[in-house]
Structures are given as C-alpha cells and as structure tokens.
Amino acid sequence: MGRNLNLFRHGFGGEGAWIFITAILFLLTFLPAGIVCADTEDKEIRKELEELRAKVKDLDALKTRVQELEERLAAKDAGEGQETVKEELREKEGAAEKEGEKKKIVKLVSPYLDNLNITGGVSGGWFSTTNEGPGNKSSNFVLSNLLLDLSSEMEGGLLGFNVGLGGVTTPSVFDAPNDTTPDFRIEYASINLKPIRSLEGLSVETGLLKPNSGYESTYTFQNPNVTVGALASQQPYNAMGARVTYAFGEDLKLWGAMFKHRLDDDEYRTDDVYLNEYGEPRGLGAQDSSSWEVGVNGSVNGLGLSLYHYHLNDLRHLTGIVIDHTIDDLYGLKSLYLAVNGDYWRWSSRVDKYFKDDSSIGASLYIVPSLERLSFPLRLEYIHQGESRIYLDSPDAEDVYAVTFTPTYNLTCNVFLRGELSYVHADNGFSDDKGRLQDDKYMFAVETGVKF
Numbered sequence: 443m444g445r446n447l448n449l450f451r452h453g454f455g456g457e458g459a460w461i462f463i464t465a466i467l468f469l470l471t472f473l474p475a476g477i478v479c480a481d482t483e484d485k486e487i488r489k490e491l492e493e494l495r496a497k498v499k500d501l502d503a504l505k506t507r508v509q510e511l512e513e514r515l516a517a518k519d520a521g522e523g524q525e526t527v528k529e530e531l532r533e534k535e536g537a538a539e540k541e542g543e544k545k546k547i548v549k550l551v552s553p554y555l556d557n558l559n560i561t562g563g564v565s566g567g568w569f570s571t572t573n574e575g576p577g578n579k580s581s582n583f584v585l586s587n588l589l590l591d592l593s594s595e596m597e598g599g600l601l602g603f604n605v606g607l608g609g610v611t612t613p614s615v616f617d618a619p620n621d622t623t624p625d626f627r628i629e630y631a632s633i634n635l636k637p638i639r640s641l642e643g644l645s646v647e648t649g650l651l652k653p654n655s656g657y658e659s660t661y662t663f664q665n666p667n668v669t670v671g672a673l674a675s676q677q678p679y680n681a682m683g684a685r686v687t688y689a690f691g692e693d694l695k696l697w698g699a700m701f702k703h704r705l706d707d708d709e710y711r712t713d714d715v716y717l718n719e720y721g722e723p724r725g726l727g728a729q730d731s732s733s734w735e736v737g738v739n740g741s742v743n744g745l746g747l748s749l750y751h752y753h754l755n756d757l758r759h760l761t762g763i764v765i766d767h768t769i770d771d772l773y774g775l776k777s778l779y780l781a782v783n784g785d786y787w788r789w790s791s792r793v794d795k796y797f798k799d800d801s802s803i804g805a806s807l808y809i810v811p812s813l814e815r816l817s818f819p820l821r822l823e824y825i826h827q828g829e830s831r832i833y834l835d836s837p838d839a840e841d842v843y844a845v846t847f848t849p850t851y852n853l854t855c856n857v858f859l860r861g862e863l864s865y866v867h868a869d870n871g872f873s874d875d876k877g878r879l880q881d882d883k884y885m886f887a888v889e890t891g892v893k894f
C-alpha cells in the first residue's frame with residue numbers, strides 16, 4: 443500500500459514508468475481477452491439456445507408426428523378389431539350352421555338321443571374248479587362280463603330302442619372255466635313301440651330279445667352270485683322274436699312272446715354225439731325251432747311275483763315262478779333280501795319216449811343279508827330230475843344239490859369285489875380229467891367288477 447503511494451508521488455519517470463508501462467501492457471493484454479471471452483460466451487449461449495430452440499421445434503414436430511402415428515395406428519387397430527369381431531361372428535355363424543346340420547343329421551338318425559341312457563358293467567377274475575372233465579381247464583383267469591347297454595325313449599314313449607353290446611363267459615356251477623374272454627357281439631337289440639295312443643299300457647318289442655323267464659340274469663354282474671346257479675343254467679337265452687306287453691299300472695303286467703332263431707342253444711341242442719351215445723334219433727336240435735312265452739309280473743305290498751311258461755316247440759317246456767321280497771333294518775342289518783325261483787321242465791311228447799322220466803322239478807332259494815358295504819349272498823338249490831337228464835346227462839344223477847356262498851365288498855355303489863365258493867352233489871354227475879365219474883364238484887372264484 444505504501445509502495446503505491448510512493449509511485450504516484452514520484453511521477454512517471456524512472457523505475458515507476460516501467461512499472462506503469464508493464465501494468466498498461468498487462469491490461470492491454472488481458473482486458474480485451476476478458477471482453478472477447480464474454481462475447482464468445484454470449485455467442486455460444488445464443489448458439490446453444492438456438493440449437494435448443496431448434497430441438498424444441500424438432501420435439502414439437504416429433505410430438506406432432508407421434509400423435510399422428512398414434513391416431514393412424516388407433517384407427518387401424520379399430521378397423522382390425524372390427525374385422526376380428528366380424529371374423530368371430532362369421533366363425534360363430536359357420537359353427538352354428540354346422541351344429542344345425544349335425545342336429546338335422548342327428549334328428550334324422552334319432553330324434554331322442556338327448557334321452558339316451560348308457561348302463562352296463564365289466565367284471566372278471568380267477569375261477570377254479572374240481573372234476574372239470576377230460577379236456578377242460580380246471581382253473582383260469584376269466585373276463586366274465588362285458589356289457590354296454592344303450593336305451594332311449596322318444597318323447598311320449600311312442601318309440602324307443604334297447605341295445606346290448608358285449609358278451610358273457612361266466613360258467614355255471616356245473617361248468618369249467620374254459621373261455622377267457624367273451625365274444626363281442628350284439629347280445630340283444632329291440633325296437634319298442636306303443637302302437638295305439640289310446641292304450642298307453644300296450645307296448646310291442648321286436649328284435650333279438652331277452653326272455654322274461656327265470657330269476658337270474660345271464661350277465662352275472664347283475665346277480666348276487668358270481669356263477670350261474672344249477673337251476674338257472676337251463677333257463678332260456680336270447681332269441682329273435684317279438685313280445686307284446688300290457689301294463690295295468692306299475693304293479694301288474696301281462697306279456698306274451700314268440701321266438702325263432704336262438705343266439706345260443708347249447709343247453710337245448712341234442713347233437714349227433716349225444717344221440718348216437720344213447721341211441722336216439724336225429725333232429726332234436728332247437729336252434730331254428732319256434733318258441734313262445736307267456737307270463738305275468740306283479741307286486742303287492744313289496745312282494746314281487748312273476749309267473750312264466752316257456753314253450754320250446756318239439757323239444758321241452760318250462761313253467762316257473764319267482765317270488766322276492768326285501769326287509770329293511772332287520773336285527774342290525776341294512777337289509778335282508780329273499781327270493782325263490784321254482785322251475786318245472788317237461789320233455790315234449792315227441793321226445794319224452796326216449797327218456798325214462800319226462801320231467802324235472804327244482805327250486806333255488808336266495809338269501810342276501812347286507813350291511814353298509816358288505817353283503818353275504820347265499821344260494822341253496824335242489825333239483826329232482828329223475829332220469830330225464832335235463833340238467834345233467836348222467837341217468838344216475840336223479841337228485842342235484844347245490845350251495846353257493848358269495849361274500850361281497852362294495853368299494854362304492856358301483857365297484858365291487860367278491861369271492862365265491864360253490865359245491866354241487868349229484869350221483870355220477872361229473873367226471874375228473876381222466877373221465878372217471880364223480881359225485882361232487884367244487885368251484886372257487888374271486889371276481890371284481892364295475893357297474894355303470
């Protein structure tokens with residue numbers, strides 16, 4: 443600070459002048475430069491500002507372009523959406539047309555498929571027997587039943603149908619388990635018609651029919667027992683024919699039927715070997731002989747009753763009765779089911795002269811006590827055939843005794859597992875694998891199945 447005062451006191455001469463000149467030069471050197479930088483900074487700011495303004499304009503243009511493109515895209519999407527909707531409508535219309543065509547076809551085939559009922563069952567297991575006879579199997583795995591039942595009824599019950607597809611291999615208590623699988627075929631098929639509207643109780647069935655005679659079903663998953671009983675082994679099987687039924691309400695029905703060709707007539711056919719062995723004439727086969735059947739079904743106070751007569755022309759005739767009843771909540775049981783079936787067979791007048799006895803009579807008693815899931819079906823049978831050989835070929839087998847016990851466990855209402863032990867006694871009624879005559883026959887079976 444003092445040095446400066448001295449500078450100004452001594453004037454511009456000497457050393458002070460050089461200091462002053464140096465200061466002027468410094469100012470002339472740096473002050474303009476500072477002013478230039480300021481001008482340059484302003485220019486750069488202005489330049490950057492212009493650039494930014496240009497970018498803003500560009501952004502505005504971009505925004506405008508984006509908005510334009512968005513609007514065009516939205517319009518395009520809307521158009522495509524409309525096309526999509528139109529396409530969906532066209533597809534729905536096409537599907538509706540196809541569905542309509544299908545319905546027309548279905549209507550032509552059956553106007554009442556909406557009422558179609560599908561039932562049936564499959565069962566199979568292990569079967570083993572004694573005294574099976576020469577050439578037969580003593581044990582086997584067997585698919586005992588395979589049945590699919592289709593039925594439907596037109597509105598008002600005017601017309602309907604019933605078709606059974608499948609087969610059955612289950613032997614009776616007399617047989618050996620030779621067959622392992624059933625032959626898949628049409629077991630029965632009928633067209634059901636109510637021809638007179640004013641007579642609602644009148645109906646007509648025609649086709650391959652199941653006879654009404656007998657108690658046990660051929661398709662044994664419907665029976666309490668696995669095997670067919672001795673009495674049922676000779677009851678008639680399905681045949682071509684027609685049946686007329688008149689129902690006086692639900693508790694009384696009268697029916698009559700005529701049959702011609704039988705689906706299976708092994709129990710009736712008297713073949714050449716049999717005829718030659720016993721010295722009888724040919725021509726006793728029943729395959730194409732006519733048959734007829736009449737009967738009545740009724741129910742009174744829970745007691746079921748069925749009377750039937752089956753006439754197998756030129757061979758033999760059957761008259762029988764079935765009575766059944768169910769008692770609920772008996773001594774801790776869920777139910778006790780009781781049934782009895784009695785059959786009287788008689789050779790026709792053309793045949794009876796070849797046998798010492800022309801008839802046989804027998805009965806089966808069915809006792810089925812049931813718990814919630816367990817049941818214990820018991821079948822007791824007695825047949826007096828004399829020397830008629832209607833049930834067993836041996837003339838010594840005048841009396842037949844049979845007992846069958848079938849403990850059953852129901853896993854569900856439709857799925858079951860059951861075992862069975864049966865015993866049959868008839869003098870010289872059976873033979874072992876060597877052909878030697880025997881009086882007794884046992885059969886053991888374990889079977890599982892499903893009903894639907």
